[in-house]
Amino acid sequence: MNNEGRHSRSANDIRNAADRLGARENRPPAREKPPARDKPPVRDPRPPAREAGLPPRENGPVGRNNGPVGRPGRPALPPDDRLTTVLPPVRDDKPAPLDVVRAAMDGTPPPKPQPPKSPPPPPGGGRGSGPSGPSGPGPKPTRQFHINWKLVRRLSIAAVVAMILLPLVTFGMAYMIVDVPQPGDIRTNQVSTILASDGSEIAKIVPPEGNRVDVGIDKIPEHVRNAVMAAEDRDFYSNPGFSFTALLRAIKNNLVGGDLQGGSTITQQYVKNALVGDERSGIGGLIRKAKELVISTKMASEWSKDAVMQAYLNMIYFGRGSYGIAAAAKAYFDKPVEQLTVAEGALMAALIQRPSGLDPAVNPEGAADRWNWVLDGMVDMGALSAQERAGQVFPPTVPPDQARQANQTTGPNGLIERQVTKELLDLFDISEQALNTEGLQITTTIDPQAQQAAENAVSKYMDGQDPDMRTAVVSIDPHDGAVKAYYGGSDANGFDFAQAGLPTGSSFKVFALVAALQQGIGLGYQVDSGPVTVNGIKISNVEGEGCGTCSIAEALKRSLNTSYYRLMLKLEHGPEDVAKAAHDAGVAESFPGVEHTLSEDGKGGPPNNGVVLGQYQSRVIDMASAYATLAASGVYHKPHFVQKVVNSSGQVLFDASTQDNGEQRIDKAVADNVTSAMQPIAGWSRGHNLAGGRASAAKTGTNQLGDTGDNRDAWMVGYTPSLSTAVWVGTSEGVKPLKTAGGSPVYGSGLPSDIWKSTMDGALKGTDNETFPKPTEIGGYAGVPQAPAAPPPGTLPPGGPQVSVMPSETVIQPTIEVAPGITIPIGPPTTVPIGPPPGAPVVPGVPEVPVGPPPP
Numbered sequence: 001m002n003n004e005g006r007h008s009r010s011a012n013d014i015r016n017a018a019d020r021l022g023a024r025e026n027r028p029p030a031r032e033k034p035p036a037r038d039k040p041p042v043r044d045p046r047p048p049a050r051e052a053g054l055p056p057r058e059n060g061p062v063g064r065n066n067g068p069v070g071r072p073g074r075p076a077l078p079p080d081d082r083l084t085t086v087l088p089p090v091r092d093d094k095p096a097p098l099d100v101v102r103a104a105m106d107g108t109p110p111p112k113p114q115p116p117k118s119p120p121p122p123p124g125g126g127r128g129s130g131p132s133g134p135s136g137p138g139p140k141p142t143r144q145f146h147i148n149w150k151l152v153r154r155l156s157i158a159a160v161v162a163m164i165l166l167p168l169v170t171f172g173m174a175y176m177i178v179d180v181p182q183p184g185d186i187r188t189n190q191v192s193t194i195l196a197s198d199g200s201e202i203a204k205i206v207p208p209e210g211n212r213v214d215v216g217i218d219k220i221p222e223h224v225r226n227a228v229m230a231a232e233d234r235d236f237y238s239n240p241g242f243s244f245t246a247l248l249r250a251i252k253n254n255l256v257g258g259d260l261q262g263g264s265t266i267t268q269q270y271v272k273n274a275l276v277g278d279e280r281s282g283i284g285g286l287i288r289k290a291k292e293l294v295i296s297t298k299m300a301s302e303w304s305k306d307a308v309m310q311a312y313l314n315m316i317y318f319g320r321g322s323y324g325i326a327a328a329a330k331a332y333f334d335k336p337v338e339q340l341t342v343a344e345g346a347l348m349a350a351l352i353q354r355p356s357g358l359d360p361a362v363n364p365e366g367a368a369d370r371w372n373w374v375l376d377g378m379v380d381m382g383a384l385s386a387q388e389r390a391g392q393v394f395p396p397t398v399p400p401d402q403a404r405q406a407n408q409t410t411g412p413n414g415l416i417e418r419q420v421t422k423e424l425l426d427l428f429d430i431s432e433q434a435l436n437t438e439g440l441q442i443t444t445t446i447d448p449q450a451q452q453a454a455e456n457a458v459s460k461y462m463d464g465q466d467p468d469m470r471t472a473v474v475s476i477d478p479h480d481g482a483v484k485a486y487y488g489g490s491d492a493n494g495f496d497f498a499q500a501g502l503p504t505g506s507s508f509k510v511f512a513l514v515a516a517l518q519q520g521i522g523l524g525y526q527v528d529s530g531p532v533t534v535n536g537i538k539i540s541n542v543e544g545e546g547c548g549t550c551s552i553a554e555a556l557k558r559s560l561n562t563s564y565y566r567l568m569l570k571l572e573h574g575p576e577d578v579a580k581a582a583h584d585a586g587v588a589e590s591f592p593g594v595e596h597t598l599s600e601d602g603k604g605g606p607p608n609n610g611v612v613l614g615q616y617q618s619r620v621i622d623m624a625s626a627y628a629t630l631a632a633s634g635v636y637h638k639p640h641f642v643q644k645v646v647n648s649s650g651q652v653l654f655d656a657s658t659q660d661n662g663e664q665r666i667d668k669a670v671a672d673n674v675t676s677a678m679q680p681i682a683g684w685s686r687g688h689n690l691a692g693g694r695a696s697a698a699k700t701g702t703n704q705l706g707d708t709g710d711n712r713d714a715w716m717v718g719y720t721p722s723l724s725t726a727v728w729v730g731t732s733e734g735v736k737p738l739k740t741a742g743g744s745p746v747y748g749s750g751l752p753s754d755i756w757k758s759t760m761d762g763a764l765k766g767t768d769n770e771t772f773p774k775p776t777e778i779g780g781y782a783g784v785p786q787a788p789a790a791p792p793p794g795t796l797p798p799g800g801p802q803v804s805v806m807p808s809e810t811v812i813q814p815t816i817e818v819a820p821g822i823t824i825p826i827g828p829p830t831t832v833p834i835g836p837p838p839g840a841p842v843v844p845g846v847p848e849v850p851v852g853p854p855p856p
Contacts, residue, residue, distance in 0.1 A: 228309075241268070313325040320359065440653075474498050499621065529563045579607050710738065711746055
């Protein structure tokens, strides 16, 4: 027999054996025969397995000698209940042997082990014998929830596909529906109007067509176009009209409450300014951005890149009232656009981001930084070599007043327009392009009556004076901080003296009084007015005036330097307390050009002792605001010009009446006591009481011009309960002696007080007379202490001879400055008669002159 036959036979033998084994396992068990009832059991004569040393017998249903089926001829033994043990079922994880053999014969993998079967439930349906009993209800089966992961996966995929396809489908439909105007069809829009509080027009923010000269792309030098791309869109000629990263950033910022900002391409900027507007927040902002994206993409495919660049450069705002690159070239360099150099073109491009804020005449450092950034971008683009970049010099520009354009506001209103524009840009963070073209109606706080009163007062008292003399007037409502009148100069495009930092002189003594009252020093506190020696230098009052030892209220009325110098030294922190009181009242802690006010090192360090005499710079608007805080019993309101803004659709964008509730910065008792001390000063200051007996509180101030003995600055600041006005008079550069046309020195009690009284009388004409709150007690005094009545002039004590005494005035002698803000007279003061002797008839129309020297 060959090998193949042997193998076949062996395989057949194995199959037969497997079949027999299966048949044996499937054979039904033999039925047990019942034991005979009447025959005794036959005992096996052989010894048990344990005694014979044999292995134990197997137990089982058909085991030997112990089951019902035994060997023939041998009776089965009954089970011994004492030795019977019920064992748990043995877990058999192995597959059945028959299945293993069959798998081997068929050449298939062996079967996996089967899990053990659960044991059958006990009688009674699995119910125990506990509280529910054999017949009680069993526990309910737990319902199991299964997640259909296949369904979840399908739904997730569908959602992702929808998120991708829906915007694409929407974009595609919008792309087909939207019509893009052709080049040259788009025109600029609406003007914005600035109104006074009564609705009368102050100024128009007009994109003047005479100042917009459209030019072709061929007339704009290539290096100018490259500079614009370096500043705004460096891949302009290769992008599809939009920036995907900028779009994602805009959506993110809008959803989390940020601004839609930055990164727009030149095409997007043009579409935004010319077609879709500048909505920046909420759903409207997202819709605007979506429109911008669709139109920009379609425009990029229908317009040439040169056409987009030309339209953009002819529309964009460059500052100084100039729209378009051609008008801007004339405004900044007084030359045609074709003649712009690389450096000049880079400056033009730098201005686009923030035209007014980056004007070199306003912010030279910011303009230079942006200009350098643009040039570096041109190098990165390959439009400028490193060698050419190194040779660029920042270009000079023509003065702004030479760039005055048609339809611009003139006179003092131009400076009001400037402040309104600045406030709007800070409030809304909108572009000047939107402000200048979107038809906004801006209602300001300016009161035409108060504004006219200020301008009339300036004209009345300044006409005929030295042409180099300048003045500034600001009036503020103490109730809400609204600027009612604003005069910073007569040139709409000139320097604004109301925003200039200027030494304040004795008008700053008020804040030393605030600090003293805050520390419990009452108005009746006595202080010496004699000379003070500081570091070996003897300091006297400028006028040589004194009151011996008198109250700090009397010393304020007489404006005694030595008395308030001593008062400042008594404060817990000296000059620092004076500076803090001024800042609390409303003197700005910083302003353009001065990073830290009232600081000796200019870096936020403490002031020196000269702060009490007004040696540091403050602005006219800040002094009006700080005094307004005192008028409002210590409540500060931030000064503001914008009252309400409405867009061309009638939607209210801003309303100041809902914004500011004020802040109590100075204790009411302190502010009211300061007001009490200041009330006599206007009358004491050469008869500048307000018309109609209207109550006022005021303080003069004078600052000297170095050690020349002449004056440099003169102030008058005062208020009623409803209006606070600050007036400054000086010269344009602050280097000439401040003198009248007749050659007399100007003091705070002179021209500034004249302008102040005229402004206040005109602004308040027709309004009710108001009274100040009655002060409460501080340091044992509630207001100015009442002095005993003095004998009338020209009399002696009873019984003495009667003599006549003519009123006199102290004439100030030349002085020298021995410390910043501290001056000493060279000679003693002299007195001269200033009026008729007592008892002389009163001349109608001639005001009564107060007896005593005027404060500076």
